[in-house]
Amino acid sequence: MSLQLNATHAPELRSWVESANQPGADFPIQNLPLAVFRPQGGNTACCGVGIGDQVLEIAACAPLMSDPLARSAAQACEAADTLNALMALGPEAMSALRAELSSLLSANQKTHREALQRALHPIDRVELLQPVRVAGYTDFFASVHHATNAGRLFRPDAPLLPNYKYVPVAYSGRANSVRVSGAPVQRPWGQLKRPDQAAPVFAPAQRLDFEVELAMYIGAPSRLGSPVAVANAWGHVFGFSLLNDWSARDIQSWEYQPLGPFLAKSFATSVAPWVITAEALAPFRQAVAARPEGDPAPLPHLLDTNDQAHGTVNVEIEALLRTERMRATGASAQRLSRSNASTLYWSFAQMVAHHTSNGSALDTGDLLGSGTISGSSADALGSLLEITRGGSEPLAIAATQEQRSFLQDGDEVSFRGRCSREGFISIGWGHCTNTVLAASA
Amino acid sequence: MSLQLNATHAPELRSWVESANQPGADFPIQNLPLAVFRPQGGNTACCGVGIGDQVLEIAACAPLMSDPLARSAAQACEAADTLNALMALGPEAMSALRAELSSLLSANQKTHREALQRALHPIDRVELLQPVRVAGYTDFFASVHHATNAGRLFRPDAPLLPNYKYVPVAYSGRANSVRVSGAPVQRPWGQLKRPDQAAPVFAPAQRLDFEVELAMYIGAPSRLGSPVAVANAWGHVFGFSLLNDWSARDIQSWEYQPLGPFLAKSFATSVAPWVITAEALAPFRQAVAARPEGDPAPLPHLLDTNDQAHGTVNVEIEALLRTERMRATGASAQRLSRSNASTLYWSFAQMVAHHTSNGSALDTGDLLGSGTISGSSADALGSLLEITRGGSEPLAIAATQEQRSFLQDGDEVSFRGRCSREGFISIGWGHCTNTVLAASA
Numbered sequence: 036m037s038l039q040l041n042a043t044h045a046p047e048l049r050s051w052v053e054s055a056n057q058p059g060a061d062f063p064i065q066n067l068p069l070a071v072f073r074p075q076g077g078n079t080a081c082c083g084v085g086i087g088d089q090v091l092e093i094a095a096c097a098p099l100m101s102d103p104l105a106r107s108a109a110q111a112c113e114a115a116d117t118l119n120a121l122m123a124l125g126p127e128a129m130s131a132l133r134a135e136l137s138s139l140l141s142a143n144q145k146t147h148r149e150a151l152q153r154a155l156h157p158i159d160r161v162e163l164l165q166p167v168r169v170a171g172y173t174d175f176f177a178s179v180h181h182a183t184n185a186g187r188l189f190r191p192d193a194p195l196l197p198n199y200k201y202v203p204v205a206y207s208g209r210a211n212s213v214r215v216s217g218a219p220v221q222r223p224w225g226q227l228k229r230p231d232q233a234a235p236v237f238a239p240a241q242r243l244d245f246e247v248e249l250a251m252y253i254g255a256p257s258r259l260g261s262p263v264a265v266a267n268a269w270g271h272v273f274g275f276s277l278l279n280d281w282s283a284r285d286i287q288s289w290e291y292q293p294l295g296p297f298l299a300k301s302f303a304t305s306v307a308p309w310v311i312t313a314e315a316l317a318p319f320r321q322a323v324a325a326r327p328e329g330d331p332a333p334l335p336h337l338l339d340t341n342d343q344a345h346g347t348v349n350v351e352i353e354a355l356l357r358t359e360r361m362r363a364t365g366a367s368a369q370r371l372s373r374s375n376a377s378t379l380y381w382s383f384a385q386m387v388a389h390h391t392s393n394g395s396a397l398d399t400g401d402l403l404g405s406g407t408i409s410g411s412s413a414d415a416l417g418s419l420l421e422i423t424r425g426g427s428e429p430l431a432i433a434a435t436q437e438q439r440s441f442l443q444d445g446d447e448v449s450f451r452g453r454c455s456r457e458g459f460i461s462i463g464w465g466h467c468t469n470t471v472l473a474a475s476a
Numbered sequence: 477m478s479l480q481l482n483a484t485h486a487p488e489l490r491s492w493v494e495s496a497n498q499p500g501a502d503f504p505i506q507n508l509p510l511a512v513f514r515p516q517g518g519n520t521a522c523c524g525v526g527i528g529d530q531v532l533e534i535a536a537c538a539p540l541m542s543d544p545l546a547r548s549a550a551q552a553c554e555a556a557d558t559l560n561a562l563m564a565l566g567p568e569a570m571s572a573l574r575a576e577l578s579s580l581l582s583a584n585q586k587t588h589r590e591a592l593q594r595a596l597h598p599i600d601r602v603e604l605l606q607p608v609r610v611a612g613y614t615d616f617f618a619s620v621h622h623a624t625n626a627g628r629l630f631r632p633d634a635p636l637l638p639n640y641k642y643v644p645v646a647y648s649g650r651a652n653s654v655r656v657s658g659a660p661v662q663r664p665w666g667q668l669k670r671p672d673q674a675a676p677v678f679a680p681a682q683r684l685d686f687e688v689e690l691a692m693y694i695g696a697p698s699r700l701g702s703p704v705a706v707a708n709a710w711g712h713v714f715g716f717s718l719l720n721d722w723s724a725r726d727i728q729s730w731e732y733q734p735l736g737p738f739l740a741k742s743f744a745t746s747v748a749p750w751v752i753t754a755e756a757l758a759p760f761r762q763a764v765a766a767r768p769e770g771d772p773a774p775l776p777h778l779l780d781t782n783d784q785a786h787g788t789v790n791v792e793i794e795a796l797l798r799t800e801r802m803r804a805t806g807a808s809a810q811r812l813s814r815s816n817a818s819t820l821y822w823s824f825a826q827m828v829a830h831h832t833s834n835g836s837a838l839d840t841g842d843l844l845g846s847g848t849i850s851g852s853s854a855d856a857l858g859s860l861l862e863i864t865r866g867g868s869e870p871l872a873i874a875a876t877q878e879q880r881s882f883l884q885d886g887d888e889v890s891f892r893g894r895c896s897r898e899g900f901i902s903i904g905w906g907h908c909t910n911t912v913l914a915a916s917a
Binding site for chain 1: 611612613614615617627637639642643645646647648649650651652653662664665666667669675676677678701703724727730731732733734735736737738739742743772775776777830831833834835836837839916
């Protein structure tokens with residue numbers, strides 16, 4: 036295993052912020068996810084790092100840091116309302132910053148507690164903002180289970196297209212559709228055409244759906260004309276968030292030929308406020324599974340060495356639904372699926388290599404979505420399209436006797452993520468939670 | 477006609493910059509296109525306006541302006557290396573700036589000539605830079621002739637898909653692929669699969685093509701959740717440039733299903749350095765042609781009133797080819813096509829309305845491409861794909877006895893644009909010219 040694990044991953048490490056040491060905490064000292072927040076009553080945004088139930092202002096810690104690289108990274112957070120300046124510094128700077136923050140927050144550190152206390156804010160008393168100014172947004176299609184399930188609805192006998200096992204299929208999305216968890220998602224209007232109608236109508240979408248995805252954020256940019264090899268791909272990866280790729284299936288099915296989805300996706304894309312750094316994920320990185328017998332090998336430029344240092348991430352993602360009636364009756368959310376990015380057919384390293392293989396550049400702040408993450412089992416389907424087989428088998432909601440083919444106004448969709456591995460402290464990804472608003476009048 | 481023509485369009489208006497008064501000049505005083513340039517020997521970029529064979533620094537003119545709105549617009553150009561800040565001010569500010577610049581450059585104006593002379597630079601002695609920092613890039617498919625010609629290669633009996641006459645089909649492109657005319661365009665590598673091969677290979681694209689398009693730049697942004705009506709669309713349009721949507725047909729045909737083109741387009745998109753303002757184009761705006769009998773009317777939210785104030789632009793665009801051998805032998809460029817944006821099936825106003833119809837926002841600096849502009853005749857085809865019928869009927873190059881199915885290394889492709897109308901001074905669009913470099917080793 037060529038993974039670089041360091042002291043920040045040590046399972047015995049504990050923080051003097053006691054809430055970080057609770058079993059099952061999302062943000063133990065081994066995680067230190069990044070966010071941008073506005074303190075209560077304040078009007079300027081700060082870059083911060085999550086620790087237990089608190090968020091720590093990074094820039095305020097700069098004077099306490101002894102490593103010049105870490106200090107300059109912390110200074111890049113000064114007066115910054117996004118993480119982009121920090122992201123652009125590359126992995127060494129982020130690693131140095133993480134090491135210093137880990138040291139300052141560790142239970143062994145006694146000298147700077149007062150200054151640090153002043154820079155801590157309870158998470159439930161800050162406003163979490165969009166963490167990254169998204170440069171470009173690309174969405175992949177990396178789950179073979181999702182591609183098969185979605186394809187089967189159109190082509191029962193040949194669900195996977197011939198290019199799937201060669202090309203990490205992707206399309207450019209609309210970067211300004213990306214907004215942070217909590218921002219309202221309004222049901223879009225669009226052209227809808229039912230098979231039994233001769234012409235489309237312009238109306239609110241009826242087949243509104245979510246898609247469970249991961250967002251990979253690019254830190255160090257790549258150069259125009261210089262493809263990034265699979266082996267070097269992670270050097271450009273800053274971190275990951277939960278992502279919900281809201282989709283209007285009825286708009287999509289009418290508009291998408293021949294140039295792909297457009298208005299069916301461009302109305303909203305939600306990301307969690309917490310960016311889990313590539314380094315925090317080191318213990319949970321995992322090679323993509325061996326391809327089934329009979330599948331072609333990837334072309335040489337996409338060959339992942341199946342080394343854990345490249346591949347994908349072992350993160351389990353739950354999708355939860357709470358309807359308006361469930362909230363009114365105090366019913367707890369119903370889990371719709373539980374899938375894992377370790378089941379992706381194409382690794383994140385392969386996505387980076389493919390994206391740059393024609394010579395195009397990656398920029399700091401680029402967001403590469405994984406595509407819907409579905410597993411092979413019925414309880415691991417990352418969209419209602421798959422769960423209800425295109426709406427034909429509605430989902431039963433036990434607590435309220437409701438049914439759902441697609442999302443209704445007032446439905447709240449929430450994703451949660453967690454990485455676990457024997458011998459390591461489990462880390463959480465926070466959540467990405469949004470409620471569907473009715474279409475405009 | 478509800479077009480707003482004003483004194484800046486008057487055909488009798490002449491400039492004291494004599495080269496602007498030459499018949500057939502691209503940049504008479506009625507044009508005043510915008511650009512960003514670096515003066516010879518200088519290292520800072522300036523926003524400028526073209527006049528004859530000169531470019532005038534806009535910020536330097538601010539102290540000479542009496543209208544406060546114009547002066548603040550000129551001040552938005554100070555220390556700006558893109559036009560974005562000016563664009564964000566909206567059409568009234570741009571109109572006021574244009575009126576002042578027209579007045580300062582007019583032959584009747586005598587008092588400020590010395591100060592203005594100091595702010596003038598010969599165009600052939602400056603470096604023209606990328607004028608707009610592109611926020612999002614959307615590419616439409618608005619020419620029915622192109623859609624039909626391209627579709628016929630795949631579906632001879634049903635070239636147009638059923639959605640075409642209802643949906644102004646578009647996809648999101650890669651914004652960082654947009655670079656200014658003159659920047660090298662390197663032949664991309666990619667996955668290519670010939671019909672007679674069982675598997676793809678990774679190799680330099682063999683079917684490299686150009687596409688004649690217009691770029692429409694968004695000035696005043698629109699708000700999330702607030703669709704822009706056709707009648708209000710031009711209020712968000714800052715201006716237009718020539719655009720070459722470079723395309724690798726062999727990468728595209730293998731990758732594009734089911735999510736549309738990606739690496740086939742993301743390696744390069746070229747724009748001319750000159751932005752022709754919406755106001756300069758007022759005399760040349762034109763309703764889209766009446767739909768042929770039997771075509772459905774657009775849905776109500778896309779109904780263009782066929783008023784000249786909305787529609788499209790009467791601009792003729794020539795595409796020219798000069799191979800390496802032609803340059804070596806001194807042969808002049810061969811014209812490949814001459815098409816006109818007045819033949820588009822969907823107007824620019826309809827594109828804006830469609831883009832925002834699901835509630836998504838337009839940002840200052842968004843680039844909306846028209847899609848390939850082809851006309852109905854054989855000499856009005858805006859891509860080699862169409863000219864050579866998918867490569868099956870190579871183009872003969874008379875001067876050198878060469879042939880082209882698709883572009884070869886060293887080929888120079890140049891677009892030129894011109895608006896003409898009886899009773900008005902004709903204006904030129906400059907050119908967009910790039911040479912194909914060999915693929916990387």
